[in-house]
Amino acid sequence: MNRPPADLPERLLAADATDFERRLLRAAGENGPSRTASARMARALGVTAAIGVTTGAVKTLAAGAAVSKAAAGTTVVWPWISAGVVGLVVAGAVVGTRVRHAPPPPPRVTRAVTAPMTPPPAPPPPTSVAPEPAAAIETLPSPPAPARRNHGAAATSELADQIGSIDAARDALAKGADRAALEILRRYQDKYPAGSFRPEATALKVEALVKLGRQSEARALAERFVAEHRGSLLAGRVAALAGLTP
Amino acid sequence: MAAPAERIRPTEVDRVRLERIFNDHHATVWRALCRRGLPPDAAEDATQETFLLAAERLDDIQPESERAFLIGTALRVAHTLGRKVVRWQLDEDMDQRLSSSRDTGDRRADRQLCDLVLSKVDPDLVEVFVLYEIEGLTSPEIAQLLEIPLGSVASRLRRAREQFRAAAARVEKNLQKEGES
Numbered sequence A: 001m002n003r004p005p006a007d008l009p010e011r012l013l014a015a016d017a018t019d020f021e022r023r024l025l026r027a028a029g030e031n032g033p034s035r036t037a038s039a040r041m042a043r044a045l046g047v048t049a050a051i052g053v054t055t056g057a058v059k060t061l062a063a064g065a066a067v068s069k070a071a072a073g074t075t076v077v078w079p080w081i082s083a084g085v086v087g088l089v090v091a092g093a094v095v096g097t098r099v100r101h102a103p104p105p106p107p108r109v110t111r112a113v114t115a116p117m118t119p120p121p122a123p124p125p126p127t128s129v130a131p132e133p134a135a136a137i138e139t140l141p142s143p144p145a146p147a148r149r150n151h152g153a154a155a156t157s158e159l160a161d162q163i164g165s166i167d168a169a170r171d172a173l174a175k176g177a178d179r180a181a182l183e184i185l186r187r188y189q190d191k192y193p194a195g196s197f198r199p200e201a202t203a204l205k206v207e208a209l210v211k212l213g214r215q216s217e218a219r220a221l222a223e224r225f226v227a228e229h230r231g232s233l234l235a236g237r238v239a240a241l242a243g244l245t246p
Numbered sequence B: 001m002a003a004p005a006e007r008i009r010p011t012e013v014d015r016v017r018l019e020r021i022f023n024d025h026h027a028t029v030w031r032a033l034c035r036r037g038l039p040p041d042a043a044e045d046a047t048q049e050t051f052l053l054a055a056e057r058l059d060d061i062q063p064e065s066e067r068a069f070l071i072g073t074a075l076r077v078a079h080t081l082g083r084k085v086v087r088w089q090l091d092e093d094m095d096q097r098l099s100s101s102r103d104t105g106d107r108r109a110d111r112q113l114c115d116l117v118l119s120k121v122d123p124d125l126v127e128v129f130v131l132y133e134i135e136g137l138t139s140p141e142i143a144q145l146l147e148i149p150l151g152s153v154a155s156r157l158r159r160a161r162e163q164f165r166a167a168a169a170r171v172e173k174n175l176q177k178e179g180e181s
Helices: A019-030 A035-045 A068-072 A089-101 A153-174 A178-191 A198-211 A215-228 A233-242 B015-035 B040-056 B063-081 B083-092 B094-100 B107-119 B123-134 B139-146 B150-180
Strands: A050-052 A058-060
Touching: A019 B015, A019 B107, A019 B123, A019 B150, A035 B015, A035 B040, A153 A178, A153 A198, A178 A198, A198 A215, A198 A233, A215 A233, B015 B040, B015 B063, B015 B107, B015 B123, B040 B063, B063 B139, B107 B123, B107 B150, B123 B139, B123 B150, B139 B150
Parallel strands: none
Antiparallel strands: A050 A058
16 A cells, blocks of 8 residues: 555655765765756757756856867767767767766667757857858857856866867868867867867868868878777767778 | 768757756656666766656656656666665665764765665665655656556555664664764
8 A cells, every 4th residue: 555655754864864874975065066967968959058066056057168178078069969870960969978987888878869959059159269251150050048147267268169169060061160179179279289179170171171061181080089989979970980890 | 991880861850848847857857867776976876877768758658747757767777786785785874874973064975874874774665755755756756657557656655664764763763972972
């Protein structure tokens, strides 16, 4: 016979937990993802993370503004998902993140994910980059309305700038502005030689080169990329784009 | 040349709502996954997956069921990652965790200890314990998302609590011994 909810005991924290038990339960209950992780996840969804801090204050960050882990190979995640997951640049970015974080998962069943769908919130367009070709720039979605504070303004601004560049390149590619995409990526790589999104920039560059018919350049770049990122899904995508054999 | 990704044309969804539920619940989802035994990075991936799934079904999720839906989805995602692997990872570095957790004022160490203790609770019971004791879900919510009767929630919770307390007592005793040695 089912017990009514009232039959559940009081929660341990409200009842007779020992001090040690309280410590553990409280610590577990207070735990949460880092602001960086929250921003990454929000970015993947195309939403803005309003991240609470332990003081109770709320800091609103542009989603994805803090993505330091990307420096270790985490991919920027597009705000929409492609049909056909593995090996596609768009979805590959999402899955690539998972691969970086976890042991190689079993092959995923391809499924279409309809994602958040209005243009994603993007950080402000790069402030110190010269104007991009209109085809690329105009596709950049406007940053979300939420107020941004000046916490870690420098780092946030730089990351936002990087994200904006990658987004602009991606959007240019989507619009068929392949040369513009290449130019954006060149500027990105010049400006951020150790940027957090180098892998994504290189992958996009390979895609742009392929689309422009510059196969040999694409292939050479892809070979280097695959050698440096062997095993990642992004590498798989790059190899496929450049026609490299597995 | 490989064909470019065939993108699904973005459809209009309530991004505002998605953003709200993300901000309201993503920490809870992430935490539940961590307590389920996933390392933080894997929990992040699983959280992301959970919200992607939620985005697909946003129109089907009742506002009052958002949290239950998300946690239930997250647990299913976690299941796909393999319970045995997760728990094996917990057990493997148990000694290290124990040793590194002597600083009793360290929240992170406490969380690790909590994970350690939870790893000693029967996997079939631990979810109820986490959802009730840590996440504060109600028994109907737990029953709904785990698809078990209310009575099972109560019985699992009782047994889980016994195991948790026994494991916590052992860990505490071990810590005290280490502190004395």
